[in-house]
Structure formats: structure tokens, C-alpha cells
Amino acid sequence: MDLFEYQGKQYFARFGIPTSAGGVADTVDEALAAAEAAGYPVVVKAQVKVGGRGKAGGVKLAANADEVREHAGNILGMDIKGHTVHRVWVEHASDIAKEYYASFTLDRPAKLHLGMLSAEGGVEIEEVAVTNPEAIARLHVNPIEGLDLATATKWVAEANLDPEAREQAAALLVQLYTCYVEGDCDLAEINPLILTTDGEVKALDAKVTLDENASFRHPEWEDYAATDTEDPREKMAKERGLNYIGLEGSVGIIANGAGLAMSTLDVVNQVGGSAANFLDIGGGANADVMAAALEVINADPAVRAIFVNIFGGITRVDEVANGVVAALERVEIRSPIVLRLDGTNAIEGRAILAPHLSERLVAEATMLEAARRVVALAGN
Amino acid sequence: MSIFVDENTKVVVQGLTGGQGRFHGLRNRAYGTKVVAGTSPNKAGTDVEGIPVYASVAEAVDATGADASFVVVPPPAACAAILEAAEAGVSFIVCITEGIPAQDEALTFNRLRTEFPGTRLLGPNCPGIISPGKTNIGITSGDIALAGGPVGIVSRSGTLTYQALHELSQQGVGQTTCVGIGGDPVPGTNFIDCLEAFEDDPDTLAVMLIGEIGGSEEERAAAFIAEHMTKPVVSYVAGVTAPPGRKMGHAGAIISGSQGTAQAKMEALSEAGVSVALNPTEAGEMMVEIVRGLG
Numbered sequence: 231m232d233l234f235e236y237q238g239k240q241y242f243a244r245f246g247i248p249t250s251a252g253g254v255a256d257t258v259d260e261a262l263a264a265a266e267a268a269g270y271p272v273v274v275k276a277q278v279k280v281g282g283r284g285k286a287g288g289v290k291l292a293a294n295a296d297e298v299r300e301h302a303g304n305i306l307g308m309d310i311k312g313h314t315v316h317r318v319w320v321e322h323a324s325d326i327a328k329e330y331y332a333s334f335t336l337d338r339p340a341k342l343h344l345g346m347l348s349a350e351g352g353v354e355i356e357e358v359a360v361t362n363p364e365a366i367a368r369l370h371v372n373p374i375e376g377l378d379l380a381t382a383t384k385w386v387a388e389a390n391l392d393p394e395a396r397e398q399a400a401a402l403l404v405q406l407y408t409c410y411v412e413g414d415c416d417l418a419e420i421n422p423l424i425l426t427t428d429g430e431v432k433a434l435d436a437k438v439t440l441d442e443n444a445s446f447r448h449p450e451w452e453d454y455a456a457t458d459t460e461d462p463r464e465k466m467a468k469e470r471g472l473n474y475i476g477l478e479g480s481v482g483i484i485a486n487g488a489g490l491a492m493s494t495l496d497v498v499n500q501v502g503g504s505a506a507n508f509l510d511i512g513g514g515a516n517a518d519v520m521a522a523a524l525e526v527i528n529a530d531p532a533v534r535a536i537f538v539n540i541f542g543g544i545t546r547v548d549e550v551a552n553g554v555v556a557a558l559e560r561v562e563i564r565s566p567i568v569l570r571l572d573g574t575n576a577i578e579g580r581a582i583l584a585p586h587l588s589e590r591l592v593a594e595a596t597m598l599e600a601a602r603r604v605v606a607l608a609g610n
Numbered sequence: 611m612s613i614f615v616d617e618n619t620k621v622v623v624q625g626l627t628g629g630q631g632r633f634h635g636l637r638n639r640a641y642g643t644k645v646v647a648g649t650s651p652n653k654a655g656t657d658v659e660g661i662p663v664y665a666s667v668a669e670a671v672d673a674t675g676a677d678a679s680f681v682v683v684p685p686p687a688a689c690a691a692i693l694e695a696a697e698a699g700v701s702f703i704v705c706i707t708e709g710i711p712a713q714d715e716a717l718t719f720n721r722l723r724t725e726f727p728g729t730r731l732l733g734p735n736c737p738g739i740i741s742p743g744k745t746n747i748g749i750t751s752g753d754i755a756l757a758g759g760p761v762g763i764v765s766r767s768g769t770l771t772y773q774a775l776h777e778l779s780q781q782g783v784g785q786t787t788c789v790g791i792g793g794d795p796v797p798g799t800n801f802i803d804c805l806e807a808f809e810d811d812p813d814t815l816a817v818m819l820i821g822e823i824g825g826s827e828e829e830r831a832a833a834f835i836a837e838h839m840t841k842p843v844v845s846y847v848a849g850v851t852a853p854p855g856r857k858m859g860h861a862g863a864i865i866s867g868s869q870g871t872a873q874a875k876m877e878a879l880s881e882a883g884v885s886v887a888l889n890p891t892e893a894g895e896m897m898v899e900i901v902r903g904l905g
Contacts, residue, residue, distance in 0.1 A: 489820070495851050541776070
């Protein structure tokens with residue numbers, strides 16, 4: 231789950247990472263109040279989960295109330311790469327002397343944490359990684375050992391941070407590592423990490439991705455989940471605990487397991503159809519989950535046929551079959567359904583569905599045959 | 611032969627008294643797996659249809675000689691269960707638990723690597739391992755596999771593991787061992803571990819590798835295949851037509867140097883001499899062709 235910049239900064243603050251004073255605003259009046267509280271000059275920043283805000287005009291400096299009114303008015307409601315700006319973050323403007331880059335994430339092949347630190351931070355960091363990789367000091371951290379101040383102190387020197395920034399930066403990196411580990415982040419990134427003209431080191435931006443598997447020990451994350459999605463279909467799926475991504479096509483997809491769900495998209499596309507969504511009902515899904523999945527797909531007006539592709543492992547096909555029957559009783563499904571059921575308890579599952587089969591509820595023996603059938607029914 | 615496990619492997623099921631543990635533990639036993647024990651902190655001394663339940667893995671190992679464990683416990687307790695098995699001297703641990711925090715996985719993997727180098731973890735979030743006709747540890751439905759070889763399967767995706775087994779069995783092509791390594795960020799066993807074992811297994815004559823988008827494991831597998839594999843490999847990477855996934859800030863792109871797309875993975879595999887299919891059915895057909903060609 232990605233956080234907005236302001237949420238990331240609030241998250242950083244819990245671990246003592248310095249940021250600028252600021253506040254969020256959903257209206258021009260709120261932006262003015264936030265600016266008064268932060269103290270002029272301020273920066274008005276669009277809150278969207280996409281890069282390139284600055285270039286799109288979503289980050290503006292304001293010296294006084296009139297400028298805040300003008301910029302907040304322009305930015306609120308603005309479209310940035312398909313994301314509508316509903317909220318701005320207003321913070322006291324910093325006098326930047328230097329821009330650095332710092333992040334922690336998992337190095338999957340090494341199976342260790344990886345810290346990256348560069349004296350050449352800013353918007354071009356990905357280019358730096360390609361053209362001048364030596365400018366990024368990489369540090370593997372073994373989770374057993376963690377990151378101590380002595381190691382961080384060597385690291386900031388190795389990365390060639392300015393001498394006056396090093397002591398503060400080293401302390402901040404230890405805090406960022408703690409935030410990454412104890413805060414259960416997949417990614418904790420600061421770009422830019424700045425040195426101000428008065429010699430202060432702080433996070434000017436925050437990019438935080440939380441590991442949703444850890445939500446059981448972070449009840450406070452519920453606030454973030456509520457602001458996570460805009461697509462009404464995705465919202466509906468999220469409320470039902472389903473792993474759903476909305477797409478543009480006409481074939482509704484329900485599968486168990488991300489791999490099979492992706493493979494189902496592949497096959498539907500390869501036989502000439504187009505998927506309306508990705509929906510993984512996960513391992514061990516029961517009848518209620520299946521019924522909820524059908525309801526979500528049914529609510530998408532673009533869907534003209536539904537493909538239920540289940541290969542039972544921990545998911546039991548008889549449970550899935552019961553879910554389909556329950557959904558058919560609960561709601562009127564607008565589109566014909568094509569089923570392909572294999573694996574654990576498949577024989578029992580097929581027997582449950584047998585009396586319900588019709589032109590509107592079709593069973594096919596293989597994934598490929600089912601894909602052809604559902605695409606034909608969708609009229610592609 | 612099979613890799614990692616065989617008909618003599620003795621399994622303790624951690625979480626045998628829970629709903630999933632009971633269902634799959636008993637199914638594994640019905641398949642022929644030597645399920646010799648279960649553990650449960652508060653049901654020690656009882657049994658599950660004749661399988662004795664112990665308070666700890668150490669006690670189960672002492673009493674039964676179990677050398678493998680099947681971990682079926684919820685995410686908050688799964689890593690402790692894995693380490694408990696390793697401490698008890700179990701050398702092969704299968705963890706099917708889905709939803710373990712990545713930080714816990716990273717810590718657990720590094721503890722195993724440092725403190726228990728002789729222990730292999732398969733998973734978490736994987737379907738397990740099946741050596742058809744010999745043993746089945748995990749949640750794979752045993753009836754979709756076919757004994758006799760000669761194909762080894764390794765897969766990063768759970769349900770596609772079943773699909774791969776199914777495609778081959780339907781055509782009468784058997785498997786030596788099928789390993790589901792799982793798609794979590796820190797898998798205990800990776801593609802290369804399995805490819806290496808299949809290359810060394812005289813009964814495995816060809817390998818099917820099922821990947822998916824994200825990360826760089828398939829690219830690393832391709833490099834290994836080019837360098838070390840003499841046996842033919844067929845591959846399918848799920849997500850050929852998937853929408854571009856979320857990008858993890860700049861750090862993700864900087865690390866992998868690619869976006870982890872199916873296209874990039876397929877190209878890498880293809881350059882390594884792997885036969886690359888566009889869907890699981892095609893992968894099955896390609897493998898059937900190869901096996902028939904082997905005579």
C-alpha cells in the first residue's frame with residue numbers, strides 16, 4: 231500500500247525523522263490556514279501517488295496568502311497522469327543547499343535489506359543510477375544485525391555527503407532504517423533528502439510503501455486504507471477484502487491465486503478477448519468470498535461475460551461451487567458465467583453445480599476452451 | 611528419483627489440529643506420505659485419526675524420527691514455527707502460510723542461513739512439494755500428478771503449479787518432483803536451487819519452469835540455465851498481458867535494472883535456450899513434444 235507524501239511524512243515523524251512543519255488541505259481556505267500555521271513562504275504540493283508532480287505544475291512556491299489562494303485553487307482538482315488532486319500538503323519552504331537521495335528496500339536476490347544513498351539526489355536519480363552508478367553508495371544490511379550509527383557514519387562518508395551534513399544524515403539513516411523495519415515498509419525512500427542553507431538535514435519528500443501482510447500488527451494503518459483507491463469498482467472490492475484491479479475490457483475474471491489470475495488474463499487476451507479486471511480470490515477462499523467476487527464483477531457495467539477459473543489447492547472447489555450457487559440466489563447476475571473447475575474436491579464441486587448449469591452458467595473442461603467460450607459470449 | 615524428499619521422508623505437521631492442518635495433513639497421509647506426527651501447544655497427548663500430537667517439534671522428532679515439517683499455522687506465528695522446526699533438527703521445512711510480513715521472512719531466512727545451514731525451507735506461501743507416487747507435502751491435490759517422470763517442475767505461482775502438473779498428466783507425461791517455491795519476497799528455496807537439483811537427478815530428463823512478472827528471479831534462472839543446464843527446459847511466465855504493476859518508487863527500478871516484465875523475462879529465458887510458451891497449455895504441449903523426442 232503506497233502512502234501519500236503527507237502520510238509518509240507523518241509516518242517518518244513517528245520515528246523522529248525531521249521534516250518541515252506543514253498541514254493538509256482539501257480546500258483553498260484550509261490551504262490558507264495551513265500556510266499561516268507553517269509560516270510564509272510555503273510550498274503547495276499536490277498529493278497524488280504518481281511521480282512527476284513538479285513537472286506537471288503540481289508543486290508551487292507561495293510567498294503570501296494571495297499566492298497560496300492562486301496555487302491551491304489551480305492544483306486542487308488538477309489531473310496529474312490520470313490522478314485527480316483532492317488534497318494538497320502545505321509546508322514551510324526550505325532554503326535548499328544540497329539534494330541527496332536515501333532509501334531502504336529489500337534486495338530480493340541477496341535476501342538482505344539494501345540501503346541506497348547518494349549525494350546526487352533529486353528528480354534525476356534514476357538517470358544517475360544508469361549513467362553514474364558509482365554515485366550511489368549501496369549498503370547491504372543483514373536483518374539480524376540491523377544498522378548502527380557507526381556503520382551509518384562510514385556510509386555517509388562513502389557516499390560523499392557534504393561534511394556538515396554527515397552527522398545529522400547518519401542519525402537520520404538509522405531512524406529511516408528503524409522506520410523501514412519496525413514500520414513494516416516495503417520501501418522507505420527520501421528524495422530529496424536536503425541540506426538547508428542553515429545546515430539542517432531533513433526529508434523534503436517521503437515515499438513509503440507499506441507491507442499489507444503486516445497490517446495485523448498495525449491497526450493505525452486503517453486510516454491509510456480508506457484513502458487508497460479511486461476506482462469505485464476497486465473500492466467495492468476492497469471493502470469485501472478482495473484483491474482486485476480494474477481494467478478496460480468486457481470479460482470479468484475470477485481466479486484463485488495471482489499466477490492463475492494473470493494467466494487467465496493472458497489466455498483471454500490471446501483468444502481475442504479483453505479482460506475487465508484482475509481478481510484473485512486467494513488461497514482458501516470459501517463460499518462467501520466467491521459470492522462477494524461475483525457481486526463486484528456484476529456491478530461493473532462493462533462486463534458482458536464472466537470467467538470463473540479455479541484450480542483448487544488449499545481452495546476447495548466444492549466451496550467455490552457453493553459460493554456460485556449462493557451468489558446466483560442472492561443477486562441477479564447480468565452476464566453469462568463460464569466455469570472451469572479443477573483440483574481439490576473438483577468432483578464434488580462439479581456435482582454441486584450440475585443441476586444449475588444452463589445457457590447462462592456454462593462449464594468447460596479446460597482453461598483454453600473456457601476462454602474461447604467466454605470471449606464468444608462477451609461478443610468479442 | 612526425486613529431489614529434496616522421497617518415500618522415506620517422515621513428516622511432522624505443525625498445526626495439525628487446526629482446520630487446514632487437519633484437512634491437508636490427512637490428505638497427504640492418504641496420498642502415501644509418511645505423516646508421523648503433529649504438533650499443537652495445547653492438544654499434546656491427543657491424536658488426529660491416529661497421528662500422535664506433541665507439544666513441540668523437538669518432542670515429535672524424538673518420538674518419531676521426523677525429518678521434514680509441514681507448517682500450517684497463521685502468519686503471526688509462522689516464522690516462530692519454522693525456527694522451532696529448524697532448532698529441532700528438521701532438515702526440510704515446507705511452509706504454506708500466506709500473508710507473512712516481508713520483514714519477518716527476511717529475518718527468518720537470514721537466521722536459517724546463519725544458524726541452520728543444513729535446513730532447507732520451501733516457501734512460505736507455496737503449495738509445497740510432490741513427488742508423485744512417493745510423497746506429497748503441502749496443499750497440492752495429489753490426483754493431478756502422475757508418477758514415473760521424466761519431467762521436473764518448479765513454479766513460483768501456486769495455482770499455476772497445479773495447472774502445469776495437470777497439463778502434463780492429461781497428456782500422459784509424468785513428473786519426478788514438482789516444487790512450488792512460492793511468490794513471496796524472500797523464498798527459502800529459489801529457482802536455481804531446484805534447477806541445480808533437477809540437473810543432478812538422473813531420472814529427471816526435462817524441466818518445466820513457471821514464472822511470473824515482478825522481481826528478477828526468472829532472469830537469474832535464465833543465466834543459470836545458460837551456464838549449467840544440459841537438460842531441456844520449457845517455461846511460461848504468467849502476466850504476458852498484465853497491466854503494468856505498481857512501481858516501487860525509484861528504488862525498485864534502480865535495483866533490478868528492469869521493470870520485471872514478462873517480456874524481459876521471456877527474452878532472457880529464450881536467449882538461454884529455453885522453449886518459451888505463451889500460456890500453460892502451450893507449455894504443456896511443448897514439453898510433451900520434447901519428452902516424446904527423448905524416446
